[in-house]
Amino acid sequence: MTWIDWIVLVGTLSFIIIYGVWKGRKNTDIKDYLLANRSMPWYAVGLSIMATQASAITFLSAPGQAYSDGMRFVQFYFGLPVAMVVLCVTLVPIYHRLKVFTAYEYLESRFDLKTRSLAAFLFLIQRGISTGISIYAPAIILSTILGWNTSLTSILIGVLVLVYTVTGGTRAVSHTQMGQMTVILTGMALAGILTVKFLPDEVSFMDAMQVAGKAGKLNVVDFKFDPNNQFNVWSGLIGGFFLALSYFGTDQSQVGRYLSGSSVGQSRLGLLFNGLIKVPMQFAILFIGTMVFVFYQFTQPPIFFNNVEVQKVKDSYYGAQYEALEAQQKEVFQVRQQAVQSLLGALKTDNEVQIAAAQAQLNNAADLSGAIREQALEVIKENNPAADVNDTNYVFLTFVTNYLPAGLVGLLIAVVFSASMGSIAGAFNSLTSTTIVDVYKRNIRPDASEAHYLTMSKWITLGWGLFSIGVALFSGKVGNLLVAVNQLGSLFYGVILGIFVCAFFVKKAGGSAVFYAALITQMVIFCLFYFTDIAFLWYNPIGCGLVPALALLLDLFRQKQRVPSE
Amino acid sequence: MFTRDEQDTNELPPFLNTWRKMYAVVLINLVVLILLFYGFTLYFE
Numbered sequence: 001m002t003w004i005d006w007i008v009l010v011g012t013l014s015f016i017i018i019y020g021v022w023k024g025r026k027n028t029d030i031k032d033y034l035l036a037n038r039s040m041p042w043y044a045v046g047l048s049i050m051a052t053q054a055s056a057i058t059f060l061s062a063p064g065q066a067y068s069d070g071m072r073f074v075q076f077y078f079g080l081p082v083a084m085v086v087l088c089v090t091l092v093p094i095y096h097r098l099k100v101f102t103a104y105e106y107l108e109s110r111f112d113l114k115t116r117s118l119a120a121f122l123f124l125i126q127r128g129i130s131t132g133i134s135i136y137a138p139a140i141i142l143s144t145i146l147g148w149n150t151s152l153t154s155i156l157i158g159v160l161v162l163v164y165t166v167t168g169g170t171r172a173v174s175h176t177q178m179g180q181m182t183v184i185l186t187g188m189a190l191a192g193i194l195t196v197k198f199l200p201d202e203v204s205f206m207d208a209m210q211v212a213g214k215a216g217k218l219n220v221v222d223f224k225f226d227p228n229n230q231f232n233v234w235s236g237l238i239g240g241f242f243l244a245l246s247y248f249g250t251d252q253s254q255v256g257r258y259l260s261g262s263s264v265g266q267s268r269l270g271l272l273f274n275g276l277i278k279v280p281m282q283f284a285i286l287f288i289g290t291m292v293f294v295f296y297q298f299t300q301p302p303i304f305f306n307n308v309e310v311q312k313v314k315d316s317y318y319g320a321q322y323e324a325l326e327a328q329q330k331e332v333f334q335v336r337q338q339a340v341q342s343l344l345g346a347l348k349t350d351n352e353v354q355i356a357a358a359q360a361q362l363n364n365a366a367d368l369s370g371a372i373r374e375q376a377l378e379v380i381k382e383n384n385p386a387a388d389v390n391d392t393n394y395v396f397l398t399f400v401t402n403y404l405p406a407g408l409v410g411l412l413i414a415v416v417f418s419a420s421m422g423s424i425a426g427a428f429n430s431l432t433s434t435t436i437v438d439v440y441k442r443n444i445r446p447d448a449s450e451a452h453y454l455t456m457s458k459w460i461t462l463g464w465g466l467f468s469i470g471v472a473l474f475s476g477k478v479g480n481l482l483v484a485v486n487q488l489g490s491l492f493y494g495v496i497l498g499i500f501v502c503a504f505f506v507k508k509a510g511g512s513a514v515f516y517a518a519l520i521t522q523m524v525i526f527c528l529f530y531f532t533d534i535a536f537l538w539y540n541p542i543g544c545g546l547v548p549a550l551a552l553l554l555d556l557f558r559q560k561q562r563v564p565s566e
Numbered sequence: 567m568f569t570r571d572e573q574d575t576n577e578l579p580p581f582l583n584t585w586r587k588m589y590a591v592v593l594i595n596l597v598v599l600i601l602l603f604y605g606f607t608l609y610f611e
Contacts, residue, residue, distance in 0.1 A: 074603070081596040085589040213610025220603040233600065265577035268585065275592040279599050 001146065001401075005410030012183055012414040016421075017164055020176035024168015029450040033169035033457050034101055034433045036260040044174050045270025048257045049248075050277065051177035051184075052426030056138035056419040057393075057485060059188065059285065064305075064392035066289025067296075070219040072231040074282050076486075076537070079241030083248060084275030088268040090504065091249050096264045101437045103255040103500075110503040111511035113442070118515055119499050120438040122522070123252060124431065126492040128464065130485050131427040132471020137393070137485075138420045139472060142413070144308045145397045151473055158469035161421045165428045166461045170260055173425040180418035187415035188285060190408060191400065195291040198403060200298050203344065208294040210347050211340060214359045215297075215366065217290045220283070230535045239537030242544050243490060246497035251489075253430035292399050297340045300333050303376045305394035313383045325376045332372060336365035424468070431464040432457050490536045491529060494543020495522045502548050509551040513558065517550035 001009075027033040040048070065073050091103075100106055104123070108116040139153035164172040199208055212218050222232040229235065248254045248271070261267030303326060304310050313322045339362040346354035377389045400412045436457050445452070499518050502509045509517075524546060525539050534542075579588045 078596065078600065081592050085592055088585070088589065209610055218607060218610040220607045221600060222607075223604075263577055265579060268588075269579065272588055272592050276595055279596065283599075283603070 001409055001413070002406040004406045005413070008407050008410030009414050009417070012411070013160065013417055013421075016176050016179045016183070016418065017160060019179060020164035020172040021167055023175040024164060024170075024172025027169050027171070027454065030101070030436065030453045030457055032171070033454055034256065034429070034436070036169070036171040036174055038260060039262050040174055040260040040266070041262060042266040042269035042273065044178055045258050045261045045267055046273035046277075047181045048174045048177045048260070048426070049254060049270055049274045050281075051181050051419075051422035052253055052257055053247075053274075053278075053423065054184070054281075054419055055134045055423035055485070056416045057134065058282075059184065059415060059419050060138065060141055060393050060396055062282065062285045063289030063292055064395035066217065066286040067293045067395045068392055070217040071283070071286040071290060072219050072222060074220055074279065074286055075222070075231050075233055075236035076240050077244075077279050077282050078233060078236035079238065080244040080278050081275035082237070082241050083244035084271045086245060087249050088271055091500075092258065092267050092271065093264050095255065095259060096267065101259070102252050102433050103250050104252070104434065104438050107499065107503060108442075111514055115499060115511050115515045115518070116438060117443075118518055119250070119496050120434050122492045122496055123250075124434055126488060127251070127253060127427055127431055128467060129471055130488050131424055131431070131464075131468040133475055133485055133488070134420065134424055134427065135468055135472035136475035138416050140475075141393050141397055142416065144306055144394060145401055146413075154472040155469055157417065157420055157424070158465055158472065160417075161424045161428060162462060162465040165425050165465070166458050169432075169457070169461075170256065170429055173429050174257070174260060176425065177422045180422040183411070183418045184415050184422075187408075187411045188288065191404065191412055192284065192288045192291065194404060194408070195288060195295055195399075198295055199291075203294075203298070207344055207347070208291060211294050211297060211343060212290045214343060214355075214362065215293070217293050227538060228533055228535055230537065235535060235537050239535070239540055242497060242540035243486070243493055243537060246493035246500075246540060246544070247489065250496045250500050251430070251493070252434050253426045256430045256433050257426060289396065292396060295399070295403075297336065300330065302398070303329050303373050304380065304389075305391040305398045306388070307394075307398070309380050309384065309387050312387075313380050316383045318379050318383045322376060322379050325372055325379065329369065329372050329376075332365060332368045336362065336369060339365045428461050428464055428468070432461045435460050435464070487536045490539040491525055492522075494525060494540040495547060497540065497544045498547025501544055502551050506548045506551060509548065509555055513551040513554040514547065517547050517554055520550055521546040 031037055062073065095103070095106070098106055098109070102120070104116050104120040107119055135154050135157050136150075139157060140150050142148055143150040143153050164176060196205055196208065203211075209218065222229070223234075224232060225234045226232060227235075258267040258270055261270055302310065310322070313319065339358060343355070343358035343362055346358045380387050380389060397412075397416070401409055404412065436453060440456060440460070441448075441453060445456075448456075495518050498521060499514055502514045502517075521543050525543050528534055528539060528542070529536075579585055582588055582591065
């Protein structure tokens with residue numbers, strides 16, 4: 001990074017943090033601290049919802065995912081707009097009418113304390129751990145690419161967020177998230193434009209799309225139903241719908257965002273805004289990844305994008321073997337470049353036979369390149385069995401740091417920090433709300449003063465911050481981090497959503513039946529995770545369906561047991 | 567007279583006059599996007 005990059009990075013982050021501290025300086029009670037006194041307009045709610053969901057992982061992993069696997073990941077978000085509408089009709093007016101601080105408060109009025117506590121407990125485990133991963137994910141990537149220390153970077157990200165979340169609560173979080181989203185959207189748009197601009201002069205934007213398409217990277221939609229396929233229209237619409245319904249309807253990190261809306265209408269507009277924007281935004285981010293792929297059809301890419309691992313292997317006994325593979329890769333790259341040029345020529349003549357021949361040549365070159373990469377991964381593994389051979393998360397930042405001009409590199413690093421801080425701040429805030437409202441105020445100190453709860457909220461935010469930084473410091477390799485976070489969420493979300501479905505739609509189900517049904521379902525989901533290959537998105541509908549079904553069965557069983565004794 | 571809660575629940579959206587129409591816009595937008603993406607996939611396949 002040059003000094004211009006450092007100025008851009010430090011200036012952007014300082015401005016956002018100081019603005020957050022200033023905006024959140026006047027909290028007087030926990031309604032102010034946890035819900036910004038229910039005063040936020042719809043655009044602040046909408047941007048806050050987006051910033052909480054879109055972590056740094058979203059902006060680092062998604063382009064890498066498109067580079068290696070194409071754009072099909074966008075289907076994961078197809079269920080989200082439907083979930084937004086369902087939430088606007090059902091949960092939003094209820095939460096506002098009951099004037100709750102957290103989603104789980106409602107469960108006690110509907111069932112009992114133990115069911116409320118179980119849902120809050122599942123949320124705290126899931127969110128506490130995933131926030132740690134959200135800190136670790138950008139830290140490990142920034143450290144690898146920029147040579148920073150991973151632990152110090154994790155601590156830096158966590159502490160920067162704590163500065164304004166502890167002092168300013170939700171108001172600070174929401175206002176900083178607006179600034180962060182502006183930085184993120186500007187940075188990503190500039191990166192996208194420059195990626196296309198860096199293509200050779202003779203390659204037009206349309207040519208780039210044709211090359212990406214023929215290489216199978218523009219595979220956005222797949223209508224074929226396959227429960228073991230992570231990303232198709234059906235898993236996206238059904239599984240993604242349940243995941244989004246659960247995440248936005250029952251995860252306090254999101255519920256807290258729209259509960260800060262000044263009215264039901266403002267909260268609804270915030271959610272609908274997200275429903276309109278999210279899918280095109282993800283499409284755009286993935287599209288940048290495909291353009292990076294096209295860029296590397298004309299510029300030699302590394303075999304493996306994690307340079308730290310490459311350096312380790314080069315310095316080892318396997319160094320000569322790895323360098324031989326790099327030489328082979330260079331030769332294959334020449335063949336691939338010729339194939340791409342042939343394809344571009346054939347596309348201009350519109351001759352189907354020539355296009356098919358060039359595409360076959362390109363696919364052969366890609367297969368050869370893939371085979372060399374596989375050998376390189378084996379060498380890396382042999383040298384270091386603990387090495388993470390998934391380099392998806394390094395593709396985009398490697399491109400940014402190697403090719404983008406000074407100033408923009410700093411802005412893109414600020415994008416990573418902003419995205420990371422926005423989602424982590426939302427998470428800290430929600431962990432605090434749930435701990436103070438559902439645990440401390442409900443079970444430990446029900447009659448303390450507002451001032452006491454406000455002070456405790458600040459201490460609890462600090463506590464969760466330190467816990468999450470601790471998780472980040474002890475996080476090991478977790479493969480594709482974007483998938484890992486969603487996988488962790490899917491393990492718990494279905495069950496939490498199932499509890500809420502019982503609350504809203506299964507009038508017969510009592511508190512104990514729902515409580516035990518939720519516990520059994522959670523065990524079933526763990527078993528599915530450990531013993532089957534079912535795609536993780538399906539855990540959400542399974543969990544959501546099983547809890548009400550088991551609750552009804554348990555209720556029926558209990559009624560039958562009562563009859564003979566009566 | 568409406569209470570604050572009733573006013574909140576009955577609050578009209580700033581565009582299109584009813585919430586139903588707002589929801590329809592979000593869902594139609596999704597369907598249009600999926601169809602566009604499908605066309606995009608087929609065109610560049």
